Amino acid sequence: MASPTPQLNRLLARLSRRLTALIWLHGVSSALTTLALWTLFCFWADWFLHVPAPVRLLHLLVWLGAPLWLCYRELLQPLRRRPGAAGLAVLLERAHKGLDQLLVSAVELDCTGRDVRGRELVYRVRERAEARAAELELGGVLDRRGPRLRLATATLSLLVVGLVFSHNPALATIFANRLFGASTPWPQRTHLVVEIPVGTREAAPSTPTTTTTPTTLEPEAATAADSVLSLRVSRGTDVPVHISANGLVPEEVLLIFDSGERLTLGSGGADRFSTVLRAVQQDLSFRVYGGDDQDGQPLVSLTVLSPPDVVDLALVVQPPAYSGLPTELLFRGDTEVLAGSRLTVHARLTPPGSTGQLRLLPADDSLELLPSPFPKRSDGGPLPATLASSRTPDGGAPSASPDAPAETAVSAETAVSAEFLALSALRYRFELKAPDGMVDPDPGLFAVEVLEDRAPEIALLLPGRTEVELVPGGHLPLFLRVTDDFGLTELSWSAAPTDSDGTERPGQSLAPVPMEGMELTWGAGALLSSAALAKAGADVAGDGDGAPGTDGVDDAGSQGDALQPREGAVYLLTAEATDNREPRPGRGASIPLRVRITSPDEFLRRVQDRLAEARLATTGLVRLWNEKLTQLNSLEASAAGDSNRDSARAEFLAQALTGGRRVAGDARSLARDLAAIAQDVLYSGIDERGSSLMEAWHRTTGQPTGREFRPGPWRELATDLRAGSHGSPEFAGRLVELTELALIVSEEAAPTSVAALEAAVASADSADLRSTLAVAGQTQRAGIAALERLRTALAEWDNFQSVLTLTRDILNRQRNLIEHTRAFARDR
Template identity: 25%
Template sequence: MSVADPERIDQSALRQAQARVMRRLDRLRRALRAHLIVEGMFWVVGAVFAAVLVSLLLDRWLRFDPPTRWVLLALALAGIAYVVYRRLIQPLRVPLEYLDLAELLDRRAPGVGQQISNVLQLPDLLTAEDHASASMVQASVLDCAQALDRRDLDGTLNRQRRRKLLGEVGVLLGLALGFAVLAPDVTELWARRWLAGSPVRWPQQTYLSVQGVGDDGVLMVPRGELALVQIDAAPEFEEQGDGRFSVAGRGKTPLVVESTAVPKSVPPQGVSVSYRLSDGSKRRGNAEQFDETRFRYELPPLAEPATMHLTGGDDWLGPILIEPIDRPAVRSLEISALRPGASQPETIRVGEGTSQLLFLPKTQLELTLVADAPLSAADALNTGQPASGWSRQDERTYQLAWTMSESMALEFRLRGQRGELLSKPYFLAIGLLKDREPRLTIRAAGVGRRVTPVARLPLFVRANDDFGLGNLALDWELASIREGKQHVETEQLPLADLTPPDENTELLTQFEYDNELALSDTGLVAGNVLKLRGVATDASALGEQTGHSRWLQFQIVTPDELFYEILMRQREQRAQFAEALESAKAQAKGLAELDGTAALPGLARSQQVINRRVWKVANQLSASLVEMTLNDLANEQARDNLQSAIITPLETLHADLLSRLRAEIDAVGRGGQVAEDKRAEAQALADQSVEVMESILAQMALWESFIDVINQLRHIVEQQSDILKDSEEMQQERTESLFVE
C-alpha cells in the first residue's frame, strides 16, 4: 500500500473544517451552561421559596421561640446550600470539553458524536509516524464536517424547558414580591424573626404573664408551703418606643409586640399548667379563674426547684424555673431601755425570757431588728398604722426609737430581696408600766373593834410597791367629845425609813411591820374612837407617790364593859359545849344499845358533829383568852386558869379521845356485821369522852364563879376607894372651912 505525500494534503481545508466545528461547539457549550444556570436557579429559588413558605406557615402556627428558629434556620440554610452546590455549582464545574460535548450530542443524535470526534481527532493521525492515508483522513474529515454543517447542533438543547424554568422562576419571584408588597408587615416581621433573630411575636389575641417572675425567668416561692401562682390574662404593656411593647413576667425572654396602639389581651377560656419536679416526674393541672382576667394555680409544697409551662388561648410561655426559698425572718430583736432615773441603758433580748415587756412612762427605748437575709423593705406597724421613727440601717437591720408614753402593739413585716417574699407577721406587745402608789394592808389580830384604854394592839402592816418603798408610817385619828362637841385629833407616827443608804443598795419592794401598839401611854378614855391606817411613800423616779391602807376603827370602852361582852361570848360557848355533851351521852347510849350496822352511819355523823363543836368551842375560847390578855382583863392567874383548866383539855379531847372514837366507830361495822370487840372499845372511849367533857364543863362553871368573885372583890375595893376618896374630900372641906372662919 503506497503512502501519499503529506505536503500534498490541503491542510487549510482541514483546519477550516475543525474551526467551524469548534465554533459551533463553543456556542453549544455556552448555551448548555446557560441552560444549567437556569435549571440551577430554578432549584435554588424553589428551595428558598419553599423554605420561606414553610417557615412562615409553621412559625405562624407554632410560634417558634428564638432558639428553635435558629436551629431551623440553620437546617434550612444547610439544605439551600446543598441545593446550590448540587444543582448549580457542581453542574457548572463540569469542564464540557469538545469530546464531552460530542458524547452529550451523541446521546441526543446518534452518530453526531462520532462525526465530531472524526473532525477533531483524525487530523492528529497525520502527525504520527505510522500515520494513515492522508487522503482518506482528509476525505473523512471533510465529509464529517459537511455532515455536521447540515446538522442543527443547538436544536439538540431543550429550549422550551429552559423557558419554562425561567417562567417558573419568575413566577416564584413574582409571588414572593407580590406577597411582600401586599403584606409588608408580615414579610418584615418574618424577616426580623428569622433573619435578625428578633423576639417580636406574631400578633395574637391572648397575652399571659405570671406575677413574681423576675427578668431571670425564676419564680421564687416559699419553701415547704403551698404557693399560689398568679396568672394575669390582661397584663400591662410597657412601651419601648417605635411601636414596640413588652410584657414582663414571662421568663428569661421578654415578650415584644409591635403595634400602633397598646395591645389588648382577650382572656382565654382556661389556662393549663404543667411542671416537672426535681425527681423527673411531671404534673399537669388547670388554673382556677377567680377574676375576669386573672387565674391562679396552687402549687404543692416544694423543697427542690421545678420548671413550669403555661398555655392559654393562643399564648404560651415557659419554661419558668420555680425555686423554693426560705421566707425572711427575724434573727434577733433587742430593746435598749433607759429608764427614768437610770444612768445606763438596759439591753433586753426579746424571746430569751418569759417576762412581759413593760416600761415606765418617759423611758427612752430603741428597738433593733436584725433579719436573717437581705431585705428590700421592712414595715413596722403600731396598732395597724406605720410606726414613727422606723429607719433602715443596712440591708438586714432596722431601728425604731421612741419615748414611752403609751402601750404599743407592734407588727413587723419583712420583704426579702430574693423573690420579694413577705415574712410571716411578727408581733410584739410593749406595755406601759404604771408606777402605782404603794399598796398597804393592815390588821390587828387578836382584838375586836372594842378595846380598853390600856389595850395592846398587835399591828401588822404590809407594804408593796412596784419599784421601791421610801417610808412607812401610821396615821392616827382620835375622835372625842369635848364640851359637847366632837373633836378630832390627827397624827402620823413614823414606823420605818426604807430609803437605801447608798446607790448600790436595791430598794425594797415589800416590807412587813409586825409590832404591838400600846394604848396605855396615849391617854385614851372610854368613849373615844380611834382610827388607824398604814401610809407609805415610794421612791419613784417620776415623783413620790403615797399609798394608804384601809382604816382600822376601835371603840374605846371600859374594862368592865368589854369584860362583860367576852363573858357573854364564853357563856354562849359553854352552852354549845353542853349541847355537845348531851350529844356525846346520846352517842354513848346508842353504842351500848347497838344491835346492828344500820345505826352506825348515824352514830358516825353524830360523832363528826361533836368533833366540830368541840373544836369550835376551843378556838373561840382561845380567841377570847387572847383578847382578854391584850386588853389586860382579869388577872394573870385567871387567864392561866382558863388556858390550863379549859382550853388545853378541850384541844386534847379533840385531838385524842374524839379522834380515836371516830376511828373505832368506823371499824365497828367494817366487816358488814357488828364487831363486838370494836363496839366495846368504842363504848369505852365514848364513856371516857363523856367523863372528860363533864369535867371540862364543870371547870367552865368554876371559872365563871371565880371571875364573879374577882369582879365582886374589885368592885368592893373600888367602892372602898371611892368612899375613902369622898371622906378625904369632906375632911379637906371641913379643914378649909375652919380656917376661913
C-alpha cells in the first residue's frame, strides 16, 4: 500500500541516514584517536623508561580494551538509541520554526476508526505536511562539527604515529615486539667511554705488558675479556678519571666503588665527566653508570704498586780549581756550591733495574742516569782525587783505588749518577721508571744554591774622607783594604782629571800584602806625590814611580815643576782590583777619591779655620768639665752625710757618670780632629823642616786594618819628637804636640775618670765611695789642666798664625806695589 506521505517519508529517511553516518564518524574517530595517542604514550614510556614486561602487558591491555570500549560506548549505544519517524520529525521541526508539530502530527495521525470529518482533517494535515516536506532542507537539522573535529583529531593522531614509525621503522618494530610480549632490547642511546690517562694496562699472562696512556675503553663494545679494565698505578698517584658520553648525554654519571661508596659526577653542560682519585694508596675498583648505560661495564680495577724511589743519595761537589777548595762528598740532596762547581749526583734506586733521568729546573734540561758505583756512606767531607769524579772520561764507572781509605771506598751495589755544572741556582729531581712500568708520582725536589764569587771589595782606609786637598809638592797617603772570596791577581790605582774625555788611563800597580788575623783580606798602600798624581792623570808615558811600597816615599816631585799639577785642578783617584775567578775575572773598584789641588796659602787658611774650631771645642769642653767637676765635688762632700739620702746620691752618681762619658766622647772627638789636622800638615810639605817627621809618621802608622783612630802611633811620634830624633820642625812639630795634649785628655784623664765613676756607682761601702770619688775628681782636675794648656797653645797658635797672615798680606801688597811701580815706569 502506498504511503500517504511519500515526500515526508523520503525526507525522514534521508535524515536518518545522515544521523547514522555521524554516529559512525563520531564513534570510529574517538576509538582511533584514543588508539593513536595511547600508542604514542606506550612508545614514549618504553623508549625513555624501558618499562618492564608487566607494565608493557598493562599497556597492551589498555591498547586493546580502550578502543573496544569506546566503540561500544560511542558507536553501538548511539546506534541503538537512534530516534524513529516521530523523533526525526521533531528534529526537523526544531530546525524549522513555525511548523507547529505539523510533521509530527502527519506521522502519528491515522485515519483508521475515524469518522468522515476526522479523516478529512487527517488528510488535510498530511497534505499540508507533504507540501511543507517538499520545501524543507536538512542542512541545519544535525550539528556535524563534533564528529568532524573528532575525525580531524583521529587523522592527525594517526598521521603522527605514521610519521614516527615510518621515520624509525626499526624502533617501531622493536616497540611492537615488546608491546606484544617480546623481550627485544631497545638500542642503547648513551655510551660511556672511560679514559684513565695514567697507569699501565694489565695484559694476559702470555701477552707482554704495554703501557697505555691514556687508557680508554668503551663499555658497550667490551668483549668478555675486556669487561674488566685492570690498571697498575704507583702508590700515591693522583688518578684522573675521564668519562665521555656519546649519544644522549645524561645529567650525571655515577661511580660505584667496590667498597660501596658512590661518587656522583656532573657534566656542567658538556659531554665529559671528570674527577681525580687523590693519592691512591690501596687497590680499588669501580663501575660507571649513566643514562641508559646501566650495564656497569667495564669494571675498572686499579692495582696499587710501590713506585720506584731513591733510597740513598750522595753528592760529589768539585769546586773550580782556582778556588783551591777540596772536593766534597755530601750525603744529602740540598747543598750550596760555588758557581762553576761540578756536581755528580749519585743515587741508589729501588726496585733493582729502575731507570730514569735527572730533571734540572728551571732550565728543564734532562740528564740520563747512568750506572755508576755509589760511594760508601761516611761522615762525608773532602774526597781523595781518585773519587773526585764518578766517571771515567769514556763515561764508564771508575774502579776503586786500592789506596782509598775505607770510609770512602765505593760500594759494589748498583747505582746511577748524573753530572752537571752549576752556574746558577737550580732545582733537580729524579724522574724514575721501574721495570714494570711504574713511575714515581711525586718525585722529590732538591735545591742547589749557587754562591757567586763576588768581585773584590775595596775599602779606602786613608784618607778617611772622599774629598781631600793636596798642595803642589805635597803627598797623599793611600791605604787600601781589599777583600775577596779566594784571591787577587792585580791591584792598581789610576787618576784622571774631572774635565777629561773619559779615556781610560793605565793603572799604577800596588803590591797587596795579606793582613794579619784577617782571612782573605789584603792591604796595600802608597805615598803619592802631587807630581805622581799629575803624571798619572796626564797619562805620561814611562814606567812612572807613582806607586811605591807602603813604607817608601815617592820622589817623583824631584823631576821638576813641569810635572806639578796646577792649582785648582781636581783629580778622581780610583783603586781597582782583579781576582782569580775563572773564566772571567771579577773586577772591583773603590769609591772615587776626589783630590783638589790647592795653593799653600789657601791650605793654611783652612788649617787655621780648623784649628779655630778645635779651640772653640776645647773651650766648650773645659766649661763642661768644670761643671761636671763642681757636681762631683758636691757629691763627694755629701758622701760623708746621712745614709738616708742613698737614693738621691745614686741618682747624682748616675748623672755624674753620664756627664763623664759625654766628656770622654768629646775629648776623643777633639783628639781625632787635631790628629787629622796634624796629618794633613805633615803630608802637605808646608813645613820644609818636617820631611823627616813625615817619613817617620808614615813608617809608624804602617798598614792600617780599619778606619778606627789609633792613638799609639801619635804618642810614639811625639815621644821621638821630644827626644830630637826628627830635628826641629816648625808647624808640623807644634801640631804633633797639640795632638799629644789632646791624647792625654782623651786616653788618660777622661777614661780614668769614667772608670772611677763607674766604680763609685758600683760601690756599696761609703769609704770606697769616697775614695773612688776622690780619684775621679783628681783625674778630672788633671784633665782640665791639660785642656787649659791645650787651649792656651791653640790661642798662641792662632795669634802666631794671625801675625803670619798679616805679614804675608803686607808682603803681597808690597810686591804688588813694586810691580805696579815698575809697570808705570816702563809706560813713562
